[in-house]
Amino acid sequence: MTRATGALKHNPFPQIPLEGIGLMNQKPHEMTDACAAVHCWAHDIDEAATGWRVCFECWHVYPNARALRRDYRREFWKVSDDSRLGRMPLWARIWQVLTVRTSGIDFCQHCLHSF
Secondary structure, three states, rough: OOOOOOOOOOOOOOOOOOOHOOOOOOOHHHHOOOOOOEEEEOOOOEEOOOOOOOOOOOOOOOOHHHHHHHHHHHHHHHHOOOOOOOOOOOOHHHHEEEEEEEHOOOOOOOOOEEH
């Protein structure tokens, strides 16, 4: 991918033509046979085929460890404040969010599938 345009220089899936897989289409859409290899079920968009970690259930691609930690922190903050589940004290919520390590996150933040 080039930084300026975001366009692919080469096709990561030679068996699927680039114009058919919708890599340039980042809008939510139904999965088709043409985009099945790169379709993220969690967001209903096509994502890059490679990344730091890929969930094999929903096919969400985490491009790096920072993205996984960011998604974990966002979801943990929402769940830990849910009164139906019992609220955590504020200091415990902040501590968990600040001290999380990527090695301690072993599930996808979008579908809860284990890596």
